[in-house]
Amino acid sequence: MPLPPALSASLHRAVLDALAVVFPVSCAGCDVPDSDLCESCRRSLIPAPTVRRLPSGLEVRSALCFEGEAARVLRAFKEDGRTPLARPLAAALAAAWPVGVDAVPVPVPASRASLRRRGYAPVELVCRLAGWRPHPLLRVTRRTADQRTLHKEERAANLAGALAVRPRMLRRSGDLPVVLVDDVVTTGATLEEAARALRAAGMTVRGAVTVAATPRRHRSEDSS
Template identity: 55%
Template sequence: MDASTDLRGALQDALALVFPVRCAGCDADDVALCEACALALRPQVTRRIVAGVEVVSGLTFDGVPARVIRSLKHDGRTGLARALAPALRAAADDARSAILVPVPTSRASFRRRGFHVAELVARRCGLRVERLLRATRATADQRGLDQGARRRNVEGSLVARRAAGRRVLVLDDVVTTGATLAEAVRALRAGGADVIGAVCIAATPRKRDAIETPR
């Protein structure tokens, strides 16, 4: 998967020389990411508590960062992963002492994209990722669901394997209500892992930190 993702990125870079390209952050012509938008991706670390663990995010999911992440996720512009890597690296200070465990991508999303967003950015950071979580059932798209509905949607949907005695950080691309991260924490703890926290590329804006736990 790594080789195919890298090949896809190289092909996109080559096509950009032939076909017009727009800045992922502001739609400026003839540049994948303009200087001003690149500056807007400088890490701005935020923290919140989810399921009793600290979640550290490198960016706020708003404005330019949100547009760039959406362009990576939904338009397949994998070259943008390198621009997002410093933000994830800033959030993952504890990664050297723990394994990064990604929240699984749904099969439909993986078929559509061909890559795992957070894992791709983690690789651009040189961070080690190990898949210790798997889905036990399909879940609905979380978009448009309120906090309670999101919790119910993902409750019991993940299970951990080979996790006993492992020191781990949960990895995801964007934290919104924290419902998915909370389910990942629950599953890893049930599998015997020592969950020391979670890291994300970005977090949605919040007026205050909140404690969110699964039902």
């Protein structure tokens, strides 16, 4: 017999607190001890969806701003293997889905090197915990440079032609349009390349959703 949701959540929190005694942890957002995510930093993950439009016209909805505690939590989840943080991040992501859109969620794929290093695919994990069934339609076709080291124009060139659709998955996806899912949008180059690959395969892309978006430096920018 399943536990009531409130009791289950309380039990889960109690188990985490007990483990923190044996294996000390600190808050991913502010480093306060004995908590994976303190209540103050948990509140920083309350979604406040924003919308930006990329040069191709692709609409990107993001749940959080990639700065402060939210950025630290997302980095801890992606780079430090702190997978329990996926649940609050997924709750934020769920709020970014475009209202009234019936589409298949397609995660932006991780490179093989990233999968080997982490042991899991962050975007697929938060997608599932958001209550969606991810459709891995895309694959990485070649090695690319680390996007974090590149300027805006270099990012687009680095990713050009780097993604393609998996033919077998395409046949299973049906005729529904798709919505891309990623963790962070910066210049939008990755999402633009993913949308290009899907459209080249004849699919309709209805937009994209991300956990977070980096702050735009200028109001006139459409994709930063």
